[in-house]
Amino acid sequence: MSKYEEDYIRYIYSRIEQGEHLVKITDIANVFGYTKQSVIEMIKKMESRGYVKYIPYKGVDITEEGRKIGSRMVRVHRLWEIFLVNELGMKWDEIDDEAHLLEHATSPLLESKLYTYLGKPEYCPHGNPIPDEDGEATYITYMTLDQVTANTTFIVKMVKDEPSLLKYLKQNGVNIGTTLYIQSILAYDGMIHGIIDGQDFYMSKESAKLVSGIIVKREKG
Known part of the structure; x- marks a missing residue:
C-alpha cells in the first residue's frame, strides 16, 4: 500500500469515527490539495482493493478492512505525537507533520514497543482518543x-x-x-x-x- 493510500484511509477513517456517515469527495480534495477527478480515481482504485466504498454524488464510506488500516494509522500517529511532546519537548503545534512522517515508517513491533514505553496512553496531546490494539476507540461528544x-x-x-x-x-x-x-x-x-x-x-x-x-x-x- 502506498503512502498516499494510507493518508486517504486515515483521513476517511477519522471523519467516520467521529460521527460522519459519508466523507465528501470535495472535502478530501480540499484537505490534500488534489482535483476532484484525481481524488475520485484514487478512491476507485482503493475501492477495487476493498478499502473503501464509493457512492457517486454522495461520498465515501470505509470498509472493515479499511477501518483496520485506518485505526492503526491513527493509533501510530497519536502515539508518536505523545513521544514528540513528552520525550523530545516539542510543542503541540509542531508535532503533526513529524508524526505524519513517522507513522508511515513504523512497524507493528515498533508500534507495540512504543505503546508500552509510553505507558499505554489513552489520549493524544490534543485530547483525541488512541485506538487500542484491537482498533477500538471511545469518542466522547463534548x-x-x-x-x-x-x-x-x-x-x-x-x-x-x-x-x-x-x-x-x-x-x-x-x-x-x-x-x-x-x-x-x-x-x-x-x-x-x-x-x-x-x-x-x-x-x-x-x-x-x-x-x-x-x-x-x-x-x-
Whole structure:
C-alpha cells in the first residue's frame, strides 16, 4: 500500500469515527490539495482493493478492512505525537507533520514497543482518543466552546489539530485540562472573553468551535 493510500484511509477513517456517515469527495480534495477527478480515481482504485466504498454524488464510506488500516494509522500517529511532546519537548503545534512522517515508517513491533514505553496512553496531546490494539476507540461528544454561555466555568478536553490555533492557545496558557471562566460573550459577533488564572483570554466564535470540553459550573448572570 502506498503512502498516499494510507493518508486517504486515515483521513476517511477519522471523519467516520467521529460521527460522519459519508466523507465528501470535495472535502478530501480540499484537505490534500488534489482535483476532484484525481481524488475520485484514487478512491476507485482503493475501492477495487476493498478499502473503501464509493457512492457517486454522495461520498465515501470505509470498509472493515479499511477501518483496520485506518485505526492503526491513527493509533501510530497519536502515539508518536505523545513521544514528540513528552520525550523530545516539542510543542503541540509542531508535532503533526513529524508524526505524519513517522507513522508511515513504523512497524507493528515498533508500534507495540512504543505503546508500552509510553505507558499505554489513552489520549493524544490534543485530547483525541488512541485506538487500542484491537482498533477500538471511545469518542466522547463534548460541548464546543462557542456553545457555552457567560458566567460559566469550562474545562478544555479536546482541541482541533490546527497549528495556528494550537499556537494561539499555548501562548494564552490553554492546554488540555485548562479551566476557563467565560466572563462574557459579545452579542455582535460572539467573541468570547474568558479568564484563565486571572488573565484575560479572547477567542472568536469560529475558533471557539474547534475547542471542546465540559461545563463544571454555571453561575447566575
